[in-house]
Amino acid sequence: MSTGSDLVHRGAAMREAGLWIDQTMDDFLAQALVRSPDKTALIGYRCDREQPVRLTFGQLAERVNLAAQALHRMGVGHGDVVAVQMPNWWEFVVVTLACGRLGAVMNPLMHIFRERELSYMLNFAKAKVLVVPKTYRGVDYEAMVEGMRSDLPDLQQVVVVDGAGANSFERCLQSGSVPPGLHVPSGARPLAPDDLAVLMFTSGTTGSPKGVMHSSNTLVSCMNALSGRFGVGSDDVYLASTPVGHMTGYVAVVLIGLRNGGTVVLQDFWEPRQGVAIMVREQVSYFAASTPFLNDICEVVEADGLRLPHLRSFLCGGAPIPPVLIERARDKVGIRVCSLWGMTEVLSGTLTEPARATDKSAGTDGRSLEGMDILIVNDAGEPLPVGQSGRLWVRGAQMFLGYYQRPDIVAFNADGWFDSGDLAYADTEGYIRISGRTKDVLIRGGENVPVVEIEALMLQHPAIKAVAIVGFPDPRLGERACAFVVLRPAQSLSLHDLQSHMAAARVAKNYWPEKIEIVEQLPMTPSGKIQKFKLKDRAKLFVV
Numbered sequence: 001m002s003t004g005s006d007l008v009h010r011g012a013a014m015r016e017a018g019l020w021i022d023q024t025m026d027d028f029l030a031q032a033l034v035r036s037p038d039k040t041a042l043i044g045y046r047c048d049r050e051q052p053v054r055l056t057f058g059q060l061a062e063r064v065n066l067a068a069q070a071l072h073r074m075g076v077g078h079g080d081v082v083a084v085q086m087p088n089w090w091e092f093v094v095v096t097l098a099c100g101r102l103g104a105v106m107n108p109l110m111h112i113f114r115e116r117e118l119s120y121m122l123n124f125a126k127a128k129v130l131v132v133p134k135t136y137r138g139v140d141y142e143a144m145v146e147g148m149r150s151d152l153p154d155l156q157q158v159v160v161v162d163g164a165g166a167n168s169f170e171r172c173l174q175s176g177s178v179p180p181g182l183h184v185p186s187g188a189r190p191l192a193p194d195d196l197a198v199l200m201f202t203s204g205t206t207g208s209p210k211g212v213m214h215s216s217n218t219l220v221s222c223m224n225a226l227s228g229r230f231g232v233g234s235d236d237v238y239l240a241s242t243p244v245g246h247m248t249g250y251v252a253v254v255l256i257g258l259r260n261g262g263t264v265v266l267q268d269f270w271e272p273r274q275g276v277a278i279m280v281r282e283q284v285s286y287f288a289a290s291t292p293f294l295n296d297i298c299e300v301v302e303a304d305g306l307r308l309p310h311l312r313s314f315l316c317g318g319a320p321i322p323p324v325l326i327e328r329a330r331d332k333v334g335i336r337v338c339s340l341w342g343m344t345e346v347l348s349g350t351l352t353e354p355a356r357a358t359d360k361s362a363g364t365d366g367r368s369l370e371g372m373d374i375l376i377v378n379d380a381g382e383p384l385p386v387g388q389s390g391r392l393w394v395r396g397a398q399m400f401l402g403y404y405q406r407p408d409i410v411a412f413n414a415d416g417w418f419d420s421g422d423l424a425y426a427d428t429e430g431y432i433r434i435s436g437r438t439k440d441v442l443i444r445g446g447e448n449v450p451v452v453e454i455e456a457l458m459l460q461h462p463a464i465k466a467v468a469i470v471g472f473p474d475p476r477l478g479e480r481a482c483a484f485v486v487l488r489p490a491q492s493l494s495l496h497d498l499q500s501h502m503a504a505a506r507v508a509k510n511y512w513p514e515k516i517e518i519v520e521q522l523p524m525t526p527s528g529k530i531q532k533f534k535l536k537d538r539a540k541l542f543v544v
Helices: 004-016 025-035 057-073 090-102 115-125 141-146 169-173 216-230 247-259 272-282 291-304 323-333 354-360 451-458 495-504 532-539
Strands: 040-045 053-056 081-085 105-109 129-133 157-161 196-201 211-215 237-240 263-267 286-289 313-316 337-341 372-377 390-396 418-426 432-437 442-444 447-449 464-474 478-487 515-518
Touching: 004 216, 025 057, 025 090, 025 247, 040 057, 040 090, 040 272, 053 057, 057 090, 057 169, 081 090, 081 115, 090 105, 090 129, 090 169, 090 247, 090 263, 105 115, 115 141, 115 211, 129 141, 141 157, 157 169, 196 216, 196 247, 211 216, 216 247, 216 313, 237 247, 237 272, 247 263, 247 286, 263 272, 272 291, 286 291, 291 313, 291 323, 323 337, 337 354, 372 418, 432 451, 442 464, 442 478, 451 464, 451 478, 451 495, 464 532, 478 532, 495 515
Parallel strands: 040 263, 081 105, 081 129, 105 196, 129 157, 237 263, 237 286, 286 313, 313 337, 478 515
Antiparallel strands: 040 053, 196 211, 372 390, 390 418, 418 432, 442 447, 464 478
């Protein structure tokens, strides 16, 4: 974790460069209320409701006032953690903004988490309040949490959206009356720009989640950088279909849309055909999600002969995007895809701007955003030349503050660089390409296998819908490559078929996968990252 003096020095440098502007979401909400109180701020689509909820900025502000006052009465104060395990519902946004009003720490939790993950995270964060839905997609969250209460000594209040009892969201957080405008409860201390604003746990691709800390200044610097490169603002409609419990949905869609005074559309469950219909109906112009969402949209638009005339740019991140998919989206669907590299700790490090999407998104993960620096180094920390793959280091305005309650983890080196854990190489224009993970390197007979490139080549095979390559033990070579493959409907694939495909692509034989496992789906985080550690566990059982 960074020391206090490190953060002070970093803050001074960021302010001097104009990258930290010392504003919070409350400031942006106040601006929207003055500028356009009757403009639609939120549109909430739920899979169990026929009609969406529509809230103007004025109505949103009123609900935030009520929630902040109620949380304050519950004893939530500055620095207290409020955990919210919610799908993409408007109540999530209200609680987020209410936390800022009190200086409380927002802790978004993915709705897929169950007792094991929840008990660890809630206890680790010492959450004082937890907000959950009564039920969502067949899961009774209220019953689940009640069954855990004896193991959660710090949890004082559970608030249930759609609940029927005294702990319901309506009774707990939306009752009473408050003055108009932005009401700060008496004695409350709103979030300051450098305060801890959000605590988000890493998504679990390595199996060891950590609490990542961000302030309003780091979050807003991300929103400003993305807005500048995309050219989005108050006239845009932002669709949040990717989970708001992840940084992409939370910051790169919901917060950026409200920060810009635009309209944010929430879709709580990703059903591709409905998602495309929402895009058309609400005239969505901005969408951010991972590769599976892009593939689904392409499938629907092509099958139904549709067009998305208002969608100006698609931010696609979370994992390297197969070039064949980007080309398909551009040529067959008319979607301009902008590739992004980021992570919970970094937010958005690199991005391909729309003007270069055609020639850069298929082969790179973008160039550094305003206020962000990248460096590709060898294991000794020495800069590498253009085209050579090495460790991707990053630093800048969007970087996290450190890991919550983990002073033992040294996040940054003496010069402020953070080792992302990714491997990458750069071209002559400074655009990078992620080539793998330092912990996911596959070394066959002393030779590093370019896993990402081989996966991209495999995806060009007409039978393959998705693929992930991991190593399995070999007594002579150390490791061999196994390809876990998801097939398209009514397709088949043998190892011979794959080897013929590799040969046709003129790939070195050392890089060919030597085993295929056909699976129905790949294990993924909700944000679309493949959990390769789970596949590695399976591959360890293979016998050569």
